[in-house]
Amino acid sequence: MKTSKLYILLLSTLAFASCTKEMTEGLDEVNVSVVTSETVTAEGSIITVKKGTPVEFSFAGEPDFITFYSGELGHQYIYRQRVENEESDIVSSKLKFNIYQEGTSYAESTGRYTNCIDVFYAFSDPENGVEGFPGLSKDNFDADSTLVVDFWKAGKWKEICPKAEYDNLGTNITVAKSCELDVKDFVGKNLVIAIAYNKEERPNPSVNGKNATTQLKYYFDSMNIENLLRNNNVTHQYAGEFMFTALNFNHENLYNQSIKDDDKGYKGNDWTSVSSYLPDDLAYGTVTANVSGMWNMNNVANGGFYIHSTGSAYSWKTAWLVSDPIKITSCEPDQGVSIKNLSQDIRSYSYTYKNVGTYRATFLITNANYKHDDSQVYTVVVNVTD
Incomplete structure (x- = not known):
């Protein structure tokens, strides 16, 4: 099976909170790519895959931490801090x-x-x-x-x-x-x-x-x-x-x-x-x-x-x-999955979508120490078909 790597950079956003430039080496070099094949195709930053087919993401650079949000219900990056519904x-x-x-x-x-x-x-x-x-x-x-x-x-x-x-x-x-x-x-x-x-x-x-x-x-x-x-x-x-x-x-x-x-x-x-x-x-x-x-x-x-x-x-x-009086509008923040920390050397991650739909897969990539916390967000649209 022929495969290739698509570099997902078009939808990336940067959020830096550093007070110094110490220990930032490696973050600027980080990127995320996806392995394409006959069942996993790409057009720009939109990935199309059949449900039940694993999508393999690859990482370059030296990030300390990577958290993955699949974009499915309960796992959407944009709702990671939501605690109440309107x-x-x-x-x-x-x-x-x-x-x-x-x-x-x-x-x-x-x-x-x-x-x-x-x-x-x-x-x-x-x-x-x-x-x-x-x-x-x-x-x-x-x-x-x-x-x-x-x-x-x-x-x-x-x-x-x-x-x-x-x-x-x-x-x-x-x-x-x-x-x-x-x-x-x-x-x-x-x-x-x-x-x-x-x-x-x-x-x-x-x-x-x-x-x-x-x-x-x-x-x-x-x-x-x-x-x-x-x-x-x-x-x-x-x-x-x-x-x-x-x-x-x-x-x-x-x-x-x-x-x-x-x-x-x-x-x-x-x-x-x-x-x-x-x-x-x-x-x-x-x-x-x-x-x-x-x-x-x-x-x-x-x-x-x-x-x-x-x-x-x-x-x-x-x-x-x-119970105490219940605030019905309250909700649990959406959760991501930690796929890398300082003790791990992860170069790829595979995820399988089981249901048809369109999802915003997001990777929160962080370098952190006692002086600063630098983060970078990569997002790609995954279109899952029958």
């Missing part, structure tokens, strides 16, 4: 998440009803008589726990999905239930998300040691607000930006949670074995391990979190998770 640019805005469980479901008719999860929202719209959630103090548990429960009992929390839809959830991510809420009309209206685990504070259905039932474990996956913009771009704000606060209703008697029975002789509790994992702030804290009835938020930055189950020999737990 409200007028938003076509649609939806809160999305998946939910699944671990454990056996029992129906209400069995007397061992295991569904103990609710997902709520609230917003403020005084002109139409809608009262928003006033917010947590985060330093007065009695007041905060009373506030969320009273707000529920007054019917002010609104369901995202009817509770009955959580009666028999799938037990892994592939069969998780997908939930969605249109939130476009809530921009600027103090949208708050609340998740209640056993909000009724139901006890374990055990009666005289019979029908003892495990309280379910619930997983939330990919919780985010997805905004579709007028230019067909899509941005995401994941649950890590919602600033959730946990409310642990059982924090004052963690070591008195077993259910007693003369025949079975249940003793002890389900907290002693994990005491070393408990947070300093038992009322509001979260955990990094499996602790019954407490929220694990390790993966919340990606929209994932869970609350651990309680064994059948123990009293059921109650816990809430309540």
